[in-house]
Amino acid sequence: MGRRFAAAFTQVGSAALILAVLSSSVAVAKDPKARHLRAEDLQWKDAKVIDITSEKGGAAVVPIAALVGGPVTKTFYWIQTDDTIYVLGPVLTRSQLLNITLHGPTKLAIDGNNAHILDDYGKDEKVRIAEKIAHPKPEGQQ
16 A cells, blocks of 8 residues: 555655746746837838748657657748848748738838848737848839
8 A cells, every 4th residue: 555655655755856847837937027029119111021931840749648740841031121130930830920021112120139120911920039130222222
């Protein structure tokens, strides 16, 4: 009987440890001091979608009853403003893909390492900045 009690106690302890780890990650994710800017508070710039690129990037494996895997495609959006070209992404899932038109106009606002971009319906979408490239001005413009 003592062994059964010890085994049950160990299982309860393991479950409590898992619950504590999961709860702490949720608490970190919901930091009340995190900055949440509204669209009105951002400084929007006129921009143009100059390229949309995709690359195959390995595979993802998810444990669902058994290990299930599949290929991962990374999508990057190249957005040009007057002075900078921003590479946004990677976007990894279809549900995160942006509804923007290639070579079409848009608006862009920078918020730290993230960019806010207005999609074709005017919805503010937040995407990580992967790269910034200085956009040189043509000769004669200074």
